[in-house]
Each structure stands twice: as C-alpha cells, then as structure tokens.
Amino acid sequence: MSCASKRRHAGRRRVRVRTVSDALPLPLPAPPAAPPQYPPPDLTPWLAGNCGLRGVHHFESGQPGPHTVVTALMHGNEPSGAYALNTLLKKGPQPRQGRLSLIFLNPDAYARYNPAHPTRARYVEEDMNRLWRPELIHSHHDSLEMRRLREVLPVIETADLLLDLHSMLWPGPPLFLHSGQERNHSMACHLANTLTPSPLVIRDDGHQDGSRLIDYERFSTQGGQARACLLETGQHWSQSAAQMALLAVRQFTGLTDATSTNTQDMKNALSKKTVVKTATVTDCVQAHTAAFAFVRPYDSAEIIPSAGTVIALDGPDEIRTPYDNCMLVMPNFRVRRGHTAVRLAQPAEQTL
Ligand SMILES: [Zn+2]
Numbered sequence: 001m002s003c004a005s006k007r008r009h010a011g012r013r014r015v016r017v018r019t020v021s022d023a024l025p026l027p028l029p030a031p032p033a034a035p036p037q038y039p040p041p042d043l044t045p046w047l048a049g050n051c052g053l054r055g056v057h058h059f060e061s062g063q064p065g066p067h068t069v070v071t072a073l074m075h076g077n078e079p080s081g082a083y084a085l086n087t088l089l090k091k092g093p094q095p096r097q098g099r100l101s102l103i104f105l106n107p108d109a110y111a112r113y114n115p116a117h118p119t120r121a122r123y124v125e126e127d128m129n130r131l132w133r134p135e136l137i138h139s140h141h142d143s144l145e146m147r148r149l150r151e152v153l154p155v156i157e158t159a160d161l162l163l164d165l166h167s168m169l170w171p172g173p174p175l176f177l178h179s180g181q182e183r184n185h186s187m188a189c190h191l192a193n194t195l196t197p198s199p200l201v202i203r204d205d206g207h208q209d210g211s212r213l214i215d216y217e218r219f220s221t222q223g224g225q226a227r228a229c230l231l232e233t234g235q236h237w238s239q240s241a242a243q244m245a246l247l248a249v250r251q252f253t254g255l256t257d258a259t260s261t262n263t264q265d266m267k268n269a270l271s272k273k274t275v276v277k278t279a280t281v282t283d284c285v286q287a288h289t290a291a292f293a294f295v296r297p298y299d300s301a302e303i304i305p306s307a308g309t310v311i312a313l314d315g316p317d318e319i320r321t322p323y324d325n326c327m328l329v330m331p332n333f334r335v336r337r338g339h340t341a342v343r344l345a346q347p348a349e350q351t352l
Pocket residue numbers: 074075078166167
C-alpha cells in the first residue's frame with residue numbers, strides 16, 4: 001500500500017480541503033545550514049573496499065549466522081553514517097557469528113560534499129533512495145546512482161538484517177523508519193530500546209516518487225525473512241547525529257553478534273520489559289503547488305491535539321489534521337512542488 005493510501009479511522013476527516021482560508025502562511029524560512037560540528041571523515045582508506053567492490057567491506061566469522069549489513073552515504077551530504085562506519089572500520093570489526101558488510105553507498109556524491117555548503121551533494125544525478133524497485137533496476141534506466149545501485153545489489157540480495165543510516169535537514173529527534181512489515185517493526189523497536197535518546201519507530205509505507213532501500217522487495221515482501229530499517233540520526237551536521245549513528249551501529253551489530261561490541265548491553269536491554277514510542281504514517285502530504293507553506297513552525301514528531309486543525313496552505317487548499325493527536329513527521333518548510341511536505345502519523349506505544 002502506498003503512503004498516500006488512506007487508512008481507516010473512526011471520525012476521520014479530510015486532509016486537503018478547498019476553501020477560502022483565514023489562516024496566514026508562514027514566511028518561507030531560510031534553509032538551515034551550519035558548519036559540521038565534527039570533521040567530515042576522510043574515507044580515502046576505505047574507498048577501494050576489501051572484497052572487490054568499491055566502498056564495500058566484508059567480514060566473515062567462519063561461524064553460521066545472519067548476514068548483517070550497514071549502509072551509509074545513500075545521500076552524499078549525510079556524513080553521520082560515514083562517521084560511524086569509519087570509526088568501526090578503524091577498529092577492525094570481528095564478527096563472532098555470520099557475516100558483516102559495511103557499505104558506503106554513494107562515495108561519488110560524498111566526494112562532492114563541501115562543509116561550507118552542507119546541504120548540497122545529496123546525489124550526483126538522481127536520488128539513490130528512490131530507485132529500489134525491481135522493474136526499474138532491471139530496465140534500461142541509467143544514471144550514476146543506478147549504476148552504483150546495481151554494483152552493490154548482490155550484497156543487498158544476501159542481507160538478512162540491514163540498517164540504513166541517514167540524517168535530516170530540519171532539526172528533529174532521531175527516528176527509525178521501516179516499510180511496515182511486523183518483522184521490521186520488531187527489529188526497529190528492539191534496537192530503539194537500546195539507544196539513548198530512544199528514537200521513535202515510524203511505520204511508513206514510502207514515497208510516491210520512488211522506492212527506498214527499506215522498501216526493496218527482499219525486506220518488504222509479506223512472508224519474507226530479511227529485515228531492514230532506516231535511522232534518521234539527527235540534523236545533518238550535528239555531533240549528536242554522528243554519536244547516534246555510531247551507537248546504533250554498535251548496538252545493531254551487537255544485536256546479531258556480528259561484532260562482540262555491546263552484545264551484553266543489548267541482551268540486558270532485551271530482557272527488560274519496556275515501552276517504545278511508535279507511530280504509523282497514515283498520509284504523505286505532497287505539495288501540489290510551489291506556494292505550499294505551513295501556518296507556523298512545527299517540530300518533527302509534534303502532536304496536534306485536535307482533528308481539523310489547519311497546519312498548512314497549498315495554493316487554494318488548506319491542509320488539516322485528519323484525526324485527534326496527529327503527529328507531524330519531518331515537516332519540510334521549503335518543499336518543492338511534487339515533493340513530500342510532511343507525513344501525518346498516528347502515535348502508539350509498543351510494549352516489548
Ligand atoms: Zn538521507
């Protein structure tokens with residue numbers, strides 16, 4: 001089901017309403033930008049990879065176990081994942097079970113990253129995280145990102161557990177996204193439970209404008225075994241995002257004994273009964289016009305108490321919350337026409 005599909009809610013109201021509104025749009029805020037709070041890692045030692053694939057590092061335990069995969073730099077301007085993998089690689093991971101692969105997905109985009117312009121270099125030709133659809137992959141579609149995707153696909157095709165590291169333009173608390181299968185939800189919740197601050201876990205069916213790695217059929221097919229989630233670690237340039245990425249990678253690889261690091265922490269966390277904050281995306285609000293604007297600043301994960309509250313204006317339309325206690329996930333205050341402006345989600349709690 002696509003993100004735009006409407007789920008059923010008692011008393012649900014319409015999200016988009018054509019009306020003459022008294023609400024005033026917020027003046028377009030300047031895009032956030034700041035110098036990185038830590039030196040962007042030098043990946044030169046790792047670019048060749050250690051298994052014949054550029055930017056791919058593979059480690060075997062010699063023991064049976066899952067293939068654990070961590071991916072970073074899907075987007076070239078999101079260095080927190082690169083920071084985490086660089087730190088791990090310097091220590092030399094030694095999986096105790098199964099296999100571990102660490103992948104720098106788009107080193108060409110990262111090569112263009114300029115700390116003076118930390119929002120640029122998301123990709124070279126197109127967004128690599130909208131291409132993970134078999135029909136597209138096996139078509140004649142061509143770009144630098146698509147060629148790179150095809151290069152690393154054999155590794156992804158054997159992944160049992162995958163963590164994809166990202167960061168955000170607008171400030172907000174860290175959060176996990178997954179494509180909606182229970183196995184992915186369970187993995188993300190258990191991982192969130194080991195982290196401080198504990199990220200929200202968001203079920204999100206995806207974007208209308210393309211498929212993410214976590215949506216790839218291997219991870220999202222009903223009845224499948226392989227699991228994946230994406231972690232938005234924080235704001236692109238923040239130290240806390242880098243620390244969150246590193247902590248998450250350590251815990252994730254510990255979860256499967258892919259490295260010995262923090263395995264005991266993870267087992268302790270799993271033995272405690274706790275509650276993880278979650279939310280299910282019910283609507284992806286896309287900007288239909290270039291004039292899309294929120295009516296006030298919102299924090300990511302902010303909850304709007306009342307159904308019918310006007311949160312944004314989009315040309316002739318008002319955007320309203322469709323139910324009480326509606327969570328706004330990652331609002332984009334400078335959204336382009338046709339792109340996702342905000343996800344609306346219904347909060348819940350998951351007891352582990
Ligand atoms: Zn990203």
